Amino acid sequence: MTNLEETIQKCALGDRKAQTILYNHFAPKMYGVCLRYSKDTSEAEDNLQDGFIRVFTKIGQFEFKGSFEGWMRRIMVNTSLEKFRKSNHLYPVEDMIAFEGVQYSEETLSAISADDLMKIIQQLPPRYRMVFNLYAIEGYSHQEIAKLMKITEGTSKSNLSRARVILQKKVIDDFGLQKNTVTTTLC
Amino acid sequence: MLNDNKHIDQLFREKLGEFEKTPPMYLWTNIQGKLNARRKERRLVILKTVSIAAAIVLAFLAGWKLTNPTDKGAIPQNSVAKQQDTNSMTNPSANETTANAKVFAADSRKDTSDTSGLTPKVIRTSNSKLSSLASFAANTSFVDNHATVQKSEDLVLSNNEKELFDKLHHNFGMVKKLTDWISSDKKDSIADANQNSKSVVIHPFSFPATNKSVTIAMNNPAGSNGRWSIKAEFAPVFNNQANNSGQGSRLNYDNSQNNKPQQTNTENTFSGGMIAGYKVGKRLILKSGFIYNNIRQSTNNVSFMGANALLFNIAGNSNIASTPAGKVNLNKTVNNNTQMDVISGSSYQLSSSANYSSAGELKQDIGFIEIPVQATYKLIDKKIAVGLTGGISTNILVGNNAILSENGEKIGTGETANMRNIVYSGAVGLEIGYVITNRITLTVEPRLKHFINSLSTNKSVNYKPSQLGIVTGLTYSFN
Numbered sequence: 001m002t003n004l005e006e007t008i009q010k011c012a013l014g015d016r017k018a019q020t021i022l023y024n025h026f027a028p029k030m031y032g033v034c035l036r037y038s039k040d041t042s043e044a045e046d047n048l049q050d051g052f053i054r055v056f057t058k059i060g061q062f063e064f065k066g067s068f069e070g071w072m073r074r075i076m077v078n079t080s081l082e083k084f085r086k087s088n089h090l091y092p093v094e095d096m097i098a099f100e101g102v103q104y105s106e107e108t109l110s111a112i113s114a115d116d117l118m119k120i121i122q123q124l125p126p127r128y129r130m131v132f133n134l135y136a137i138e139g140y141s142h143q144e145i146a147k148l149m150k151i152t153e154g155t156s157k158s159n160l161s162r163a164r165v166i167l168q169k170k171v172i173d174d175f176g177l178q179k180n181t182v183t184t185t186l187c
Numbered sequence: 188m189l190n191d192n193k194h195i196d197q198l199f200r201e202k203l204g205e206f207e208k209t210p211p212m213y214l215w216t217n218i219q220g221k222l223n224a225r226r227k228e229r230r231l232v233i234l235k236t237v238s239i240a241a242a243i244v245l246a247f248l249a250g251w252k253l254t255n256p257t258d259k260g261a262i263p264q265n266s267v268a269k270q271q272d273t274n275s276m277t278n279p280s281a282n283e284t285t286a287n288a289k290v291f292a293a294d295s296r297k298d299t300s301d302t303s304g305l306t307p308k309v310i311r312t313s314n315s316k317l318s319s320l321a322s323f324a325a326n327t328s329f330v331d332n333h334a335t336v337q338k339s340e341d342l343v344l345s346n347n348e349k350e351l352f353d354k355l356h357h358n359f360g361m362v363k364k365l366t367d368w369i370s371s372d373k374k375d376s377i378a379d380a381n382q383n384s385k386s387v388v389i390h391p392f393s394f395p396a397t398n399k400s401v402t403i404a405m406n407n408p409a410g411s412n413g414r415w416s417i418k419a420e421f422a423p424v425f426n427n428q429a430n431n432s433g434q435g436s437r438l439n440y441d442n443s444q445n446n447k448p449q450q451t452n453t454e455n456t457f458s459g460g461m462i463a464g465y466k467v468g469k470r471l472i473l474k475s476g477f478i479y480n481n482i483r484q485s486t487n488n489v490s491f492m493g494a495n496a497l498l499f500n501i502a503g504n505s506n507i508a509s510t511p512a513g514k515v516n517l518n519k520t521v522n523n524n525t526q527m528d529v530i531s532g533s534s535y536q537l538s539s540s541a542n543y544s545s546a547g548e549l550k551q552d553i554g555f556i557e558i559p560v561q562a563t564y565k566l567i568d569k570k571i572a573v574g575l576t577g578g579i580s581t582n583i584l585v586g587n588n589a590i591l592s593e594n595g596e597k598i599g600t601g602e603t604a605n606m607r608n609i610v611y612s613g614a615v616g617l618e619i620g621y622v623i624t625n626r627i628t629l630t631v632e633p634r635l636k637h638f639i640n641s642l643s644t645n646k647s648v649n650y651k652p653s654q655l656g657i658v659t660g661l662t663y664s665f666n
Binding site: 045 | 196199217218219
């Protein structure tokens with residue numbers, strides 16, 4: 001922890017060695033975050049690059065009150081969201097299909113790799129991808145997502161439902177899973 | 188089997204929540220390149236800002252020096268010619284003129300701001316100072332001009348002026364260091380390239396776990412501006428009549444003969460300076476810098492008391508006028524006979540110690556360099572921002588001039604007596620800003636300033652003026 005604090009302080013002073021150390025330690029995790037919010041590796045690399053430049057230019061503002069990794073992650077997420085807002089995506093989306101809850105076996109889960117799921121999530125329409133990531137993985141509420149993405153809470157909920165439907169369908173199609181009806185739905 | 192509630196969210200969260208992948212190597216090279224470019228850009232901005240600040244300081248100092256009424260070159264040369272002509276035509280006694288000249292010469296040795304200031308040599312000196320100052324300001328190669336300036340044969344500098352040049356030289360020395368710093372960036376880049384070619388040892392950290400519960404909306408570091416900012420400001424200043432509860436002087440006015448009482452009015456002035464800001468919270472900014480500011484007032488039908496040296500050819504400089512800011516000591520003017528001619532319309536008593544009145548106008552100019560410590564709280568922090576500013580300032584006296592003139596002609600100079608070298612003031616303002624870009628904000632701020640202690644050290648003078656400035660500023664925020 002002391003080492004991290006020292007490194008952050010040195011980074012704030014523009015110490016390049018400290019910046020290299022910090023980058024090498026955090027880059028894989030942050031690249032993972034950027035990949036989830038991007039449509040492909042090229043976009044993820046751009047976001048990671050812009051995100052780290054912001055981290056190093058604003059690292060002096062970090063007040064050591066919370067998790068540094070969390071702070072960094074928020075910068076990466078914000079960078080990705082800004083890029084999304086600027087590109088103003090207007091993708092046609094599939095109609096919501098009726099579905100019921102799905103359950104997977106342990107074998108099925110182990111058979112699906114993270115890389116496979118990453119490809120699936122990257123194929124989502126951009127706005128669905130953003131909402132799904134923010135809600136399902138980062139843990140934000142619809143109210144927070146609405147504020148972040150400048151949309152209504154209703155839109156956020158609707159986008160999440162549609163994202164889930166698409167992801168379900170992709171998982172079933174790609175991995176040939178059997179759909180089992182359960183009592184709960186995913187909405 | 189997993190429980191029934193496990194659904195697609197969990198599937199993705201578990202598989203991708205802590206997903207890690209090593210990014211390609213070239214990405215770090217790109218990031219370093221961009222960081223270096225930003226550093227260079229930032230240094231250039233700092234250099235530009237420092238240059239602008241130095242230019243403003245130079246402009247203020249040069250303007251102050253050139254408009255200083257006590258400057259020997261301030262009284263126009265044609266005034267001398269006119270006065271000399273008048274002297275030869277109107278003075279009936281040549282012997283008296285010679286005697287006057289002798290006394291005058293004796294006085295000139297005592298007082299450097301006296302009539303000797305009009306000799307050709309001194310006028311040339313003043314011009315030399317001006318041209319040296321201009322060439323000094325124009326010289327951007329940062330060559331050491333200090334020695335040249337000091338060695339100049341024509342340039343006769345007083346101690347104060349030497350100090351001024353020393354300070355300017357020091358400031359330019361700092362700018363030179365800054366330039367060297369920027370030029371050293373290339374060396375740094377080469378050193379970095381060498382460093383990057385070696386393997387980097389990664390120290391183990393005890394990194395904390397990701398805090399997922401923190402909301403993005405609460406703290407958006409990517410969207411916020413940097414902590415440092417710099418503001419150039421300029422303001423017309425409306426000075427109010429100071430409420431002088433003291434008498435200012437123990438003089439008794441005697442204006443009964445012309446029935447025109449002495450009257451003092453304040454005049455509007457301008458102020459300007461540079462303010463650096465540091466953001467200590469989301470809405471709170473601490474500021475400090477320097478502002479040039481002055482107080483000006485004019486007194487009509489000004490009365491005098493003294494040895495009548497202003498009117499007659501008697502050695503001595505005891506002409507004293509009384510104003511709300513205190514006594515004003517006036518030096519003898521260029522030519523005694525001319526003075527008589529100039530003030531011939533005034534009524535006066537011939538006693539050497541009497542009070543006498545004139546139709547002259549006395550202008551007092553008191554200049555300060557203000558060093559404020561301010562706090563601005565942003566009430567609204569949007570495209571149109573509103574902030575409440577308050578603070579206290581240390582005001583350092585840098586100018587104290589008084590000019591007596593009649594019908595537009597300068598006939599005497601001096602200064603307000605007993606001015607305090609350091610005065611404290613308080614100020615409040617309502618800053619309304621328009622965010623032009625992420626970094627540049629245009630602001631307008633009505634600012635009320637009041638001097639906390641009296642400007643005069645004379646206990647019978649309680650001169651605490653107030654000023655209302657409409658401050659226009661341009662703020663640059665560093666990211």
